[in-house]
Every structure is written in C-alpha cells, then in structure tokens.
Amino acid sequence: MKVTYPKLAELELRNKRVFVRVDFNVPLKLVGETYQVSDARRIEEALPTIRYVIEQGGKVILGSHLGRPKGQFNLKYSLEPVGSYLSSVLGKDVLLTEDCVGDAPRGLSHQMRAGDVMLLENLRFHPGEEENSYEFANKLAELCDVYVSDAFGTMHRAHASTDGLPRLTRNRAIGLLVEKELKYLAPLKENPKRPFLLLMGGSKVSDKIGVLEYFLPKVDTLVVGGAMAYSFLNAKGFKVGKSICEDKQVQLAKKIIRRADARNVRLVLPEDHVVSLAFGDTQNVSVTQGIDISDDKMGLDIGPKTIAKIEAALETAETIFWNGPMGVFEEPVFAKGTFEVAKLIAKTKAVKLVGGGDSAAAITKAGLDSFFDFISTGGGATLEYLEGKNLPGLKVLEIIERT
Numbered sequence: 002m003k004v005t006y007p008k009l010a011e012l013e014l015r016n017k018r019v020f021v022r023v024d025f026n027v028p029l030k031l032v033g034e035t036y037q038v039s040d041a042r043r044i045e046e047a048l049p050t051i052r053y054v055i056e057q058g059g060k061v062i063l064g065s066h067l068g069r070p071k072g073q074f075n076l077k078y079s080l081e082p083v084g085s086y087l088s089s090v091l092g093k094d095v096l097l098t099e100d101c102v103g104d105a106p107r108g109l110s111h112q113m114r115a116g117d118v119m120l121l122e123n124l125r126f127h128p129g130e131e132e133n134s135y136e137f138a139n140k141l142a143e144l145c146d147v148y149v150s151d152a153f154g155t156m157h158r159a160h161a162s163t164d165g166l167p168r169l170t171r172n173r174a175i176g177l178l179v180e181k182e183l184k185y186l187a188p189l190k191e192n193p194k195r196p197f198l199l200l201m202g203g204s205k206v207s208d209k210i211g212v213l214e215y216f217l218p219k220v221d222t223l224v225v226g227g228a229m230a231y232s233f234l235n236a237k238g239f240k241v242g243k244s245i246c247e248d249k250q251v252q253l254a255k256k257i258i259r260r261a262d263a264r265n266v267r268l269v270l271p272e273d274h275v276v277s278l279a280f281g282d283t284q285n286v287s288v289t290q291g292i293d294i295s296d297d298k299m300g301l302d303i304g305p306k307t308i309a310k311i312e313a314a315l316e317t318a319e320t321i322f323w324n325g326p327m328g329v330f331e332e333p334v335f336a337k338g339t340f341e342v343a344k345l346i347a348k349t350k351a352v353k354l355v356g357g358g359d360s361a362a363a364i365t366k367a368g369l370d371s372f373f374d375f376i377s378t379g380g381g382a383t384l385e386y387l388e389g390k391n392l393p394g395l396k397v398l399e400i401i402e403r404t
C-alpha cells in the first residue's frame with residue numbers, strides 16, 4: 002500500500018477560483034499604532050504556491066487563521082498586516098475581505114481576474130472554522146472551484162478549512178510548501194541517516210513524549226535541554242530547586258530514561274545551569290557549579306559545561322533534528338544556551354532539520370538559516386507528523402495505491 006497526495010501541477014488552474022489554505026498565523030508587533038509582521042517565515046514559504054497559481058492564470062483566494070480570536074471578530078487578530086506584507090512581496094494588490102464568508106467575498110470571487118489575489122479575513126472570526134461545521138465549510142466552498150492545502154502548520158487540526166472544505170471540493174491538491182515539508186520530514190521519520198541525534202528542548206515533556214518514544218528505536222543520541230530537562234534530572238535523583246518540574250512529567254521522563262537505557266541510546270542532560278530566584282528575575286542570575294540546583298533557585302538556561310557537552314555530542318552525528326529552546330530564550334540573559342546550540346548545529350556536517358517556531362526564530366535571529374537543510378513551518382503539526390499520528394488535513398487528501 003502506498004500513500005500519495007494529489008499535486009498542484011496536476012490541477013487545471015486557468016481562470017479558476019483557487020482557495021489556498023495557508024498558515025499565516027505569524028507573530029505581529031505593534032509599531033506605533035499599527036501591527037506589523039515580525040516573523041514572515043510562514044508567508045515567505047507560502048509564496049511559491051501563490052506565485053505558481055498566479056503564473057498558471059488562477060485567481061488566488063487565500064484563507065488563514067491568526068491567533069485565537071475564539072469565534073468572533075477582534076481587530077487585534079485581523080490579517081490586515083499580513084495583507085500589507087504580502088502585497089509588498091508580491092508587488093501587486095492584495096484585496097483583504099471584511100469577512101471570510103457571505104455575499105461580499107462570494108461576489109468578489111466572481112469579479113476576480115486571472116492572477117488576482119484576495120485574502121480572506123481571519124477564518125477563526127467564525128466559530129464554524131474550529132468546530133469544523135458543515136455549514137461554514139459549505140460557505141467557503143461557495144468561494145472556490147479548486148482547493149489547495151498549503152497550511153502545513155495547521156494540518157494537525159480538523160477544522161472547516163483544513164478538513165470540511167476539501168471534502169466538498171472535487172479538484173484539490175497539496176501545495177508546494179506541504180510537498181516540501183513532506184520531502185524532508187518523511188525520510189527523517191522513516192529512516193534517518195545514523196548516527197542520528199535528537200535535540201529536544203522547550204517546556205513540556207508531555208508535548209514531546211510522542212516524538213521521543215517514536216524515535217527511541219532509531220536514535221543514537223538524545224539531548225534534552227530547556228525546562229523539560231528538569232523532569233529528567235529529577236527522575237535521576239538530582240535536585241532541581243524551583244525549576245519547572247511536575248510529577249506527571251517526571252514519570253514520563255522516567256519511562257524515557259528506562260527505554261533509552263534498554264536501547265543503548267546515549268542520553269545527554271544538562272551538567273550545569275543558568276539560574277535565578279524566580280521566573281522573570283533577571284537580576285540575581287548565576288551559573289551553578291554542578292548538576293544540582295539549590296532549593297531557592299530556578300534553572301532558566303543551560304550552562305557552559307552543558308554547551309561543551311552538547312558540542313561534543315553533535316560532532317559524530319549524520320542527522321540532527323532540533324525542536325525547542327534550551328532556556329527562556331526570550332530573555333537575553335537566558336538566551337545564550339539556545340543561540341550557542343543553534344551555532345553549534347550550524348557548524349556540523351550533519352543533515353540538519355528543525356521544527357518548532359522558537360528554534361526556528363532563534364536560528365533566524367542568529368542569521369543561520371542558510372546553514373540548515375530544512376526549517377519546518379510547523380510546530381505541533383511537525384511533532385505530530387513525526388510521531389506517526391495522522392494529520393487530518395493531510396489524511397483527507399490521501400490517495401491510497403495498492404501495490
């Protein structure tokens with residue numbers, strides 16, 4: 002049995018209204034009184050599909066969510082800043098509709114000419130989007146002749162625009178971004194070149210446990226940093242002070258440690274930490290001498306010995322997958338671990354892949370994008386894909402070939 006997906010190149014697009022589900026859920030910053038896009042990776046990565054549809058003479062109708070407006074209009078989550086950015090990079094007008102469904106966008110969709118681009122206002126201003134309501138999907142279906150799924154970062158959600166709408170559209174395909182994500186992530190999932198080093202950080206073991214478990218039979222070295230590491234250290238009997246560490250997470254960590262031992266997977270944990278007295282305290286910062294953290298302190302970044310240990314572990318790897326920051330990297334005093342690790346990975350000869358918004362943002366901030374083989378636009382979607390879960394937005398487009 003072979004699973005494939007319909008490709009964009011197989012669709013007839015000329016003069017067709019082409020709904021492209023994109024993931025324009027990008028961070029915004031307030032500049033003066035207006036919001037601007039502060040990290041455009043997801044928009045940039047959607048451009049090949051948008052340009053392709055334009056070149057083929059299609060009418061591009063873009064649908065996306067932004068943030069969590071919880072089913073109602075909220076100016077803070079308007080796609081207006083995204084429309085402005087898109088218009089400047091495409092060098093053409095991008096019409097932003099006031100609402101994503103109804104008479105107005107439907108009328109506009111019929112007035113569009115080949116090559117025009119229209120951006121629908123935030124899909125999540127309607128509760129039907131997240132509820133995957135048939136009525137809402139039907140209203141979206143009225144806007145288009147063709148459906149293209151290019152929102153990789155949202156494919157783990159069965160929402161109206163990722164699941165209901167493609168079910169209602171006969172002419173449909175994955176876009177060029179989704180094709181690229183699968184091109185890099187599928188071989189990583191199935192058969193990473195060994196030695197394979199998995200580097201996980203961030204805050205919650207429970208979010209990453211699936212990926213850790215999935216890769217245990219395929220991984221040679223597992224490096225754990227970030228807040229997650231304290232559950233592992235606690236599980237091994239070290240003192241973690243006030244660091245983030247919940248009993249449930251410690252139990253999960255114990256399970257991973259047992260399985261890693263049984264499989265001879267090398268587990269690399271922090272040997273020292275950058276600590277302060279509390280989350281948000283950037284005044285009383287110090288570095289521990291060893292692994293234990295005193296009762297009054299909280300670990301907020303990995304220390305220099307740990308960075309050196311990670312450097313040594315990276316040396317022999319042929320494949321590296323990195324997800325999650327090594328500390329509270331949003332705060333400059335706790336960002337060193339994350340940026341150093343990004344630099345160290347960039348220097349290796351391994352195939353280097355990254356998933357998750359925080360790690361990707363750190364790489365971009367350090368100007369290291371070009372050293373990486375692939376930076377996924379997904380966070381949760383990438384992790385769910387890699388742990389072998391079905392992504393609803395992908396599943397709905399599957400073509401099963403019996404071999």
Ligand code: AMP
Pocket residue numbers: 202203204205208226227228229245300301302324325326327328329330331357359
């Ligand atoms: P995640 O979404 O699970 O990848 O977690 C990312 C978040 O983990 C970031 O916002 C970091 O600030 C946070 N983080 C990383 N290390 C620590 C730490 N030692 N203590 C508290 N939060 C952390």
